[in-house]
Amino acid sequence: MNRMHTLFAAILALAVASPLAAREPFTVGGLTAQPGERVSGFLEVPGGVDEGARIPVTLIHGTKPGPVLALIAGTHGYEYAPILALQWIRPQLDPNRISGTVILVHIANLPSFLGRTIYYSPVDGKNLNRVYPGKPDGTVSERIAYVITTEVIERADYVVDLxxxxxxxxxxPYTYWMVSGNAKVDEGSRQLALAFGLDHIVIDTHRPNDPQASIYTANTAITRGKPAITTETGQLGQTEFKQVVMALRGVWGILGHLEMMEVLDKPLPADRVVWLDRYEVLRSPETGLFTALVNPGHTVAKGTLLGILSDLFGEKIAEIRAPFAGVVNYVVATPPVSQGEPLAMVSRIQPEK
Ligand SMILES: [Zn+2]
Known part of the structure; x- marks a missing residue:
């Protein structure tokens, strides 16, 4: 090959390579994935007024361009089914088959997961899903929220909080569709909810609109103009396949809907969904023991007895009744309850339009 040929070959190679070369690496915190790479590591939450934390994440950076999808599990550390779903999904996501980028936040709240606590961090006693967008100089839950807001949510185009x-x-199982008043974002979120495939969807119009007081993980995305949903699949610390597979199937549905991967699942048609247009979380008036008298998914009338609250000696102190007719989304199924904590959630079925 003479010099002219060499030059020509080099130009040709550059031209062929350029679509790939044009795709930038993707960096989150200290982690960088090249196109076609799957990279796992930790986002560091530095120590401050209390101990620091680490957030295990995986970046799957597709060879082809496309949206950035963030999947966040383990905001509550005892919610195992979606945490396991992301562990199962990780090896199945082939960056060479993905258009765009997937950020897996495997366990957002590692202190709660390792401490085996429900609702609250064992370090600062706060609920991570009530402190968004977080603070760089707050307590550890607020600092975790700050890292997830700035490193994950602000980098994503779509967010699913599992x-x-x-x-x-x-x-x-059900999904929250949060309606913000931003028609474009709300329609994007609605399509995510249908793609996730659960047939009960709560229409939630009560989340704050202030991005600086977004409170909740998914709402932090929505108030920043990104479609997002919160999904609820699994219960009671259970880890059986049938509990884990619901979130797994939901994620495939979203990857297909966003055209990030070819998948067989199609979004659920809107008329297959039971839309729930009002909900109420019933909270415990006292500290004591709760005995549920209904199962989740049950249909109840206004006034149906949902459960009995008794004091620490077993004497009945309150009857918990449905505030309106609807569906029981969840109910506390183990005895201990503290004053002000949830006992059950009931939702009204949207009347036919
Ligand atoms: Zn939760």
Whole structure:
């Protein structure tokens, strides 16, 4: 090959390589994935007024361009089914088959997971899903929220916050569709909810609109103009396949809907969904023992007895009744309850339009 040929070959190689070369690496915190790479590591939450934490994440950076999807599990550390779903998904996501980028936040709240606590961090006693967008100089839950807001949510185009019934909650699977008033974002979120495939969807119009007081993980995305949903699949610390597979199937549905991967699952048609247009979380008036008298998924009338609250000696102190007719989304199914904590959630079925 003479010099002219060499030059020509080099130009040709550059031209062929350029679509790939144009795709930038993707960096989150101290982790960088090249196109076609799957990289796992930790986001560091530095120590401050209390101890620091680490957040295990995986970046799957596709060879082809596309959206950035963040999947966040383990905001509540006792919610195992979606945590396991992301562990199962990780090896199955082949960056060479993905258009775009997936950020897996495997366990957002490692202090709660390792401390085996429901609702609250064992370090600062706060609920991670009530402190968004977080603070760089707050307590550890607020600092975790700050890292997830700045490193994950602000980098993503779509966010799915994966929950389940907590360690004490029996739950019928459902998705929250949060309606913000931003029509474009709301329609994007609605399509995510349908793609996730659960047939009960709560229409939630009560989340704050202030991005600086977004409170909740998914709402932090929504108030920043990104479609997002909160999903609830699994319950009571259970880890059986049938509990884990619901979130797994939901994630495939979203990857297909966003055209990030070819999948067989199609979004659920809107008319297959039971839309729930009002909900109420019933909270315990006192500290004591709760005995549930209904199962999640049950249909109840206004006034149906949902459970009995008794004091620490077993004497009945309150009857908990449905505030309106609807469906029981979840109910506390283990005895201990503290004043002000949830006992059950009931939702009204949206009347036919
Ligand atoms: Zn949760």
């Amino acid at each position: 929950h389940c019934g907590d360690g004490n909650e029996a739950l019928r």
